[in-house]
């Protein structure tokens with residue numbers, strides 16, 4: 001099966017700074033993928049490259065088997081809703097639908113109108129007069145009605161209130177099932193992604209820290225709590241994601257395919273949020289170490 005998104009050593013540099021580096025990913029079809037990371041992690045950069053709006057500095061990227069933005073057919077396969085919910089302030093909701101119909105060969109007008117009606121949006125209202133959340137919903141409608149095979153959404157729920165967030169993500173889930181749509185959506189909040197996504201990419205400081213199916217990630221990451229122990233004493237099959245110690249106690253988050261038999265540990269499961277936080281903690285600790293060495 002063709003991968004939805006495949007990257008190999010992908011990187012983007014602005015001047016001396018890498019916005020994304022050494023990014024290697026293989027996302028199979030049939031997923032709602034959450035791309036999570038703090039501000040400035042490189043999420044938008046990756047999505048822009050997948051949409052064909054930004055050329056890579058290094059490496060390779062293919063989307064649905066093709067080069068992003070390489071042809072009208074490739075462009076038609078990918079829907080992209082950028083971070084600032086791109087709509088035209090002076091155009092009405094109906095104008096946006098007409099524009100969508102004119103620009104997209106696979107436009108599904110019935111789907112678009114049905115969605116707008118369900119959202120209770122007034123067709124005559126100018127986009128500039130909609131609330132931020134309503135504009136986000138309009139932008140999503142335009143993305144979905146294009147009937148792409150892959151929909152890329154950059155922070156789609158950032159402007160929405162909690163109820164609208166839930167409705168938006170629910171609507172997205174329905175669309176993915178009804179239309180066999182693949183989705184990659186970014187957020188810096190794991191809680192947004194927890195309900196909607198079944199595949200996760202954690203991007204921190206321009207690098208992919210971990211990626212995989214949520215179920216597999218949760219099954220292979222564990223928290224170990226027990227008497228104080230040095231990290232060097234953990235078996236090599238246990239990859240340490242984060243660690244913290246008091247005088248008497250140690251807590252590790254480890255990634256391992258192997259069962260954990262050592263009786264000194266109390267082993268507990270992680271939530272998706274715990275898992276992401278563990279990677280964040282690791283990166284912050286590394287940062288501190290680098291700064292200390294430089295001083």
Ligand SMILES: Nc1ncnc2c1ncn2[C@@H]1O[C@H](COP(=O)(O)OP(=O)(O)OP(=O)(O)O)[C@@H](O)[C@H]1O
Nearest residue numbers: 014018019037038039040041042043044045046188
């Ligand atoms: N056009 C640009 N010129 C220079 N630097 C840029 C440019 N675009 C992005 N960057 C830098 O690249 C890094 C990654 O930015 P990016 O927008 O991809 O992050 P992000 O994860 O989407 O962040 P956010 O959650 O804040 O939107 C940041 O350090 C940013 O300052």
